[in-house]
Amino acid sequence: MSYIGRFAPSPSGPLHLGSAVTAIASYADARAQGGSWLVRMEDLDTPRVVHGAAELIQQQLQLLGMHWDREILFQSGRLSVYQQVFDTLLSLNLVYPCSCTRREISDSVLRLQGQPGDNERPYPGTCRQGLQKGRQALSWRLRVPEGVVSFKDRWLGDQKQNVAQAVGDFVLRRADGVWAYQLAVVVDDAASAVTHIVRGEDLLSSTARQQQLAQMLGYTSPVVMHVPLVLDAAGLKLSKQNAAAPLDLSHPLEVLQQSWQTLGFDRLPVSNVENFWQLAPRVWGQRHSRANLHGIK
Ligand code: GLU
Numbered sequence: 001m002s003y004i005g006r007f008a009p010s011p012s013g014p015l016h017l018g019s020a021v022t023a024i025a026s027y028a029d030a031r032a033q034g035g036s037w038l039v040r041m042e043d044l045d046t047p048r049v050v051h052g053a054a055e056l057i058q059q060q061l062q063l064l065g066m067h068w069d070r071e072i073l074f075q076s077g078r079l080s081v082y083q084q085v086f087d088t089l090l091s092l093n094l095v096y097p098c099s100c101t102r103r104e105i106s107d108s109v110l111r112l113q114g115q116p117g118d119n120e121r122p123y124p125g126t127c128r129q130g131l132q133k134g135r136q137a138l139s140w141r142l143r144v145p146e147g148v149v150s151f152k153d154r155w156l157g158d159q160k161q162n163v164a165q166a167v168g169d170f171v172l173r174r175a176d177g178v179w180a181y182q183l184a185v186v187v188d189d190a191a192s193a194v195t196h197i198v199r200g201e202d203l204l205s206s207t208a209r210q211q212q213l214a215q216m217l218g219y220t221s222p223v224v225m226h227v228p229l230v231l232d233a234a235g236l237k238l239s240k241q242n243a244a245a246p247l248d249l250s251h252p253l254e255v256l257q258q259s260w261q262t263l264g265f266d267r268l269p270v271s272n273v274e275n276f277w278q279l280a281p282r283v284w285g286q287r288h289s290r291a292n293l294h295g296i297k
Helices: 017-032 053-063 079-091 102-113 181-191 201-216 252-262 273-287
Strands: 004-007 036-041 095-098 139-142 148-153 157-162 171-173 196-200 223-227
Touching: 004 017, 004 196, 017 036, 017 196, 017 223, 017 252, 017 273, 036 053, 079 095, 079 171, 079 181, 095 171, 148 201, 148 223, 157 201, 171 181, 181 201, 196 201, 201 223, 252 273
Parallel strands: 004 036, 196 223
Antiparallel strands: 095 139, 139 171, 148 157
16 A cells, blocks of 8 residues: 555645644655655635635745645535535435524534533434425535444544434535535545545544545545644634734744644754755654554554
């Protein structure tokens, strides 16, 4: 098996330190394994896409010395592919329309559980047997089968989730007509034959959902590694939403070194970006060795 990794930013703004750390980890892992590294722009969420951000991200990656091996894939150019996969699921009766609003879902979950859950509440299955009388379809959901999804994360170890209980039937097509991240990511990783995903820990909770969907579509799920998030002074994840500062690329080596330290390594004894990338994959490979490549501890 030859290694294919990827970095999949959402072009809702330039990279910040948090997204740089993810990019650097996935690049170091791919290069440590002599693999390919792809970039995919996750630009489906049109209300959040910022004009020019995709170009900026490409410039930032180049300044940081990270070079992709295939033409960049833009999800906005793949709508017909998502539609095809969706139609397949529809023909198998694995998706159904849902008329519930966010409000109705949280109200009925409160009634079922008698207490507020955390911010992600399982969908209670209201529309599973059909739309409520006189109501219009808003979103489309996957009929999630019962069962536990387990996988090994190369950073965090053994993981498992009962998707049906923890999340419920999740949305594949949003009420605003946008294809959901969960669908697009699974379809695109499979289409690009991605073997290894390295991404931020905030996406750990999506992994079981993605593996469940991949399995229903007959795809092999990539091996995953979720790396630590960069937190701000208040302990919150850096994100474009909380206006994380863009990277200071007047000193790209410093950005690399800082990100490297966030990933638990010492600063590398190098004086430029090129030398950083000569050394970093070797150092990375010593810690995240081949033995661990399949998530075997
Ligand atoms: N586009 C997602 C983000 O920016 C990452 C998707 C992924 O790596 O699966 O958070």
